[in-house]
Amino acid sequence: MPDGRRFGSYEVTVLIDGVYKAPIEHLAHASSETVRDAAVAAWAEPTVDMDVNLFLLRGPDGVTLVDAGTGPFWGPQLGLGRAALAGAGVQPEDVKRVLLTHLHGDHALGLFADDGAYFPKAEIVVPKPDLDFFGKSALKETVPTYRRGGFDIAARLLATYGERVKPVPGGPVLPEIEAIAMPGHTPGHFGYLIGKGAERLVLWGDLVHAPALQLDDPDFCFIYDADAAQGAASRRAIFARAAEERWVASGGHVSGFVHVERAGDVWRFTRA
Template sequence: MGGVAQSFGPFSVRRLMDGVFEAPVADLRHLGGSGPLAAFTAGVAGSTLPMDVNCFLLRSAEGLTLVDAGCGSAWGARYGHARAAMKEAGIDPGDIDRVLITHLHGDHALGLIESESAYFPRAEIVIPARDFAFFTDEAQRAAVPAARRGGFDVAARVRRAYGDRIRLVGEGAVTEGIVLLPLPGHTPGQAGYRLGSGENALVIIGDALHLAEAQAADPDLGFIYDVDPVIAGDTRRRLLGEAAEQGWALAGGHLPGILRARATEGRFVLTAV
C-alpha cells in the first residue's frame, strides 16, 4: 500500500502504509487534566481512533533509503504491507541502502527483523543515539512501567540482528541531504529527519504527532504511549511553530499523508500538501 511519490530537495518520497492501528480512546491523556480530555472525547464516535502506520521510501543519487520500517510480520496480517508495496514496486530487501529509524517502537523498527535475522541484508541502520542509549539501559527498563517496555525488547533484537551495521547519530547531518532534528518526549531520543530546506523541506517526524487535526489544534492532547508527556507536548508545540514559520511539510508515523502547518487565530492547522 503505497502513496504517490512527491519531491523534496533531491529526494523522491513515497509514503508506504504498513497498516492501520486502532488506538483506544481510553489511551488518550491531556496535560490540562480530565476536563479538556472529556471535552475532546465527547466528540469522538466509537471506542477507537484509527491511525495509519507509515514508513517512507526515499530515492536519490545516494540510493534507496527507508525512514522507519513498519511492523514487518511481528504484529500479524493486519500490518506488514509496506514490504508488499516495495515488492510490487520491484524493490527487494537487498536494494535498500540504509534505514533511518525515528525511534525504537515496534511499529517503526520491527520491520527491520524477520525470524530474529536482518530483513535488509546489506542496509546500514541509522538510529538516534539518545534513543538507543535509553532502550539498551537495563536501569531504565526497570524504571519504566511493564506495559511501556516494548522498546527495550525491540532495541535488543535490532542490535542482535544488525550488529556493526548500526550507526548511532545525533543532531545534524546524517547523510547527504538529510538532517536529524531532536523531537523528544514520545521517547527520550525520538528524532525527525529533514529533507531539503525552506518551503521545499519535508520533516518526517516519527510520533511527535499521532492525531493530525486534533493535536495541531491542541498540542497538550496526547496518548499514554508518550514516555514523557510534558516534553512531548512541548515538542509538538515547538515543531508546529517552526514548521509554520519555515514552511516545512510534515509527514509522520501515523499522519494521513504529507501535510503543511500554518498558524491561525492562536492555533495550528494542518492541510494536505
C-alpha cells in the same frame, strides 16, 4: 503504488503499513485530566484510527527508508509495508539504510525477519539518545509495562545488525538529510528534514498521532508518550517552525503530505 515527490535530491514516497486502532482509553493530556476525560466521553468511536507509515527515499546513492513498519509482528492488519516496497520494485537487499525515528514497534519491528535481518545489507541509523535509554536493560522495570517494548527492540537490533547499527546524536546524517530532536514520545525521538532550498520535507515520526485533537490542543497525547509535557512542547515548537519555514510535513501517523498553518490559537493542516 503512490507517486513520489521530489525534495532536493530525493524522491520520497509514503508507504502505508496498515491502520493502528488506538483504544480511546489510551488518550492522555499533558496538563488536564478533566480535558482528557471530556474528550474521551465525546469521542464517537471506541478507537482512534491512524495510518502507520514508512517512507521510501530514492536518492543519488540508492534506497533509504525512514522507519520500517511492524513487519508481521503486530498482526495481519499491519505489516503491509513489505508488500508496498515490493510493489515499488524494492527488494530487501536493495535497501542501503534505514533511518529510525525512534525505537517503537510500529517503526522498528519491520527491520527483523523471523531469524535475522530483513534488510541484509542495510545500515540502521538510530537516535543515540533512544539507544542510550532503551539499551540500558536495568531501566526496563522503571517504566510501565506498555512502554517496555523499546528495550526488547534495542537488544534485538544490536544482536541482529551489530556493527551496522549507527547511533547518531542529531544534525546532518546524509547529504540533504538532517536529524532533528523532537523528544517526549521517547527520550530520543527524532524527525528528519529532507531536501534543500524553498521546499523541504520534515518527517516527524510520532510527533502527531491524532490531528483531530492535537491541532486544537497540542497537549493531547497518548499513554505511549514517555514525557507528555516534553512531547507537547516539541509539538508546539515543530508546528511553529514548520509553519514559519513552509515545510511540507508527514509522519508515522499523518495521511499524505501536509502544510502546517496557524489559525488563531490553534493549528491546521492543509494538503501540500
